[in-house]
Amino acid sequence: MSSLLEQLIEAFRILPGVGQKTAQRMAYHVLEREREGGRRLAAVLADAVERVGHCERCRDFSEAPVCATCASQARDRHQLCVVESPADRLAIEQATGYRGLYFVLQGRLSPLDGIGPREIGLDRLAQRLAEGEVHELIVATNPTVEGEATAHYLAQIARQHSVRPSRLAHGVPLGGELEYVDRGTLSHAFGSRSEME
Numbered sequence: 001m002s003s004l005l006e007q008l009i010e011a012f013r014i015l016p017g018v019g020q021k022t023a024q025r026m027a028y029h030v031l032e033r034e035r036e037g038g039r040r041l042a043a044v045l046a047d048a049v050e051r052v053g054h055c056e057r058c059r060d061f062s063e064a065p066v067c068a069t070c071a072s073q074a075r076d077r078h079q080l081c082v083v084e085s086p087a088d089r090l091a092i093e094q095a096t097g098y099r100g101l102y103f104v105l106q107g108r109l110s111p112l113d114g115i116g117p118r119e120i121g122l123d124r125l126a127q128r129l130a131e132g133e134v135h136e137l138i139v140a141t142n143p144t145v146e147g148e149a150t151a152h153y154l155a156q157i158a159r160q161h162s163v164r165p166s167r168l169a170h171g172v173p174l175g176g177e178l179e180y181v182d183r184g185t186l187s188h189a190f191g192s193r194s195e196m197e
Contacts, residue, residue, distance in 0.1 A: 005027060005031075008027045008030075008031075009023045012026045054106075055069075055070055057070040057128070058070050058102045059104040059105070069102065075101050076099050076100040076101070077101060077134070078100070078135040079099075079136050079138060080100060080128070080137050080138065081101070081102050081140050082103045082125070082137060082154055083102060083104055083105065083140045084105050084107065084142055084147065085105075085107075086104055086106075088104075088140065100136075100138070103125050105120040105121060105150070106120060107120045108120065108146045108149075109146055109150045109153060120150070122154075122157060125154075126157050129163050134161075135164060137154065137155075137158040138166050138167075139151045139155065140168045141154070143170045155167075170185070171186075
């Protein structure tokens with residue numbers, strides 16, 4: 001195998017979930033059937049890596065200093081939803097009718113990995129809450145150990161700035177059957193039950 005082909009295969013392996021065989025299939029596909037698509041991919045990838053940065057307000061991906069969501073006057077500036085990643089922000093935006101603003105952590109607290117409050121922008125979040133515009137901080141971190149620790153820390157920051165923290169509900173999925181729900185999820189859902197209206 002040529003060293004350039006080996007380099008191409010290794011380059012594809014940086015993508016999440018792409019192992020040796022998948023990377024090899026991708027490389028062969030581009031070289032055998034999609035050379036023009038490969039050129040386009042390379043050009044767009046190079047352009048995106050150079051031009052896409054982070055929004056100064058919410059830390060989401062953006063080509064401009066302030067993203068379209070933060071710049072929109074139609075958004076509710078009293079609600080701020082905190083998510084771990086841009087993919088989480090997109091999921092909420094597509095699945096709900098939420099019309100507030102976001103703050104993207106770009107990670108979660110993980111002291112063992114050297115990720116503390118500064119690395120996920122909590123100093124910038126505190127500054128934003130200190131401005132007094134936000135009334136509710138919606139914590140939408142993932143229900144993992146690190147996500148829960150991050151949620152607890154976020155709630156403390158919100159209370160320090162007289163902002164009401166709220167947390168996304170976790171529990172039994174819609175359409176799920178109790179016998180198939182894992183014990184941890186079922187226990188959390190049972191303990192977090194609420195009064196029916």
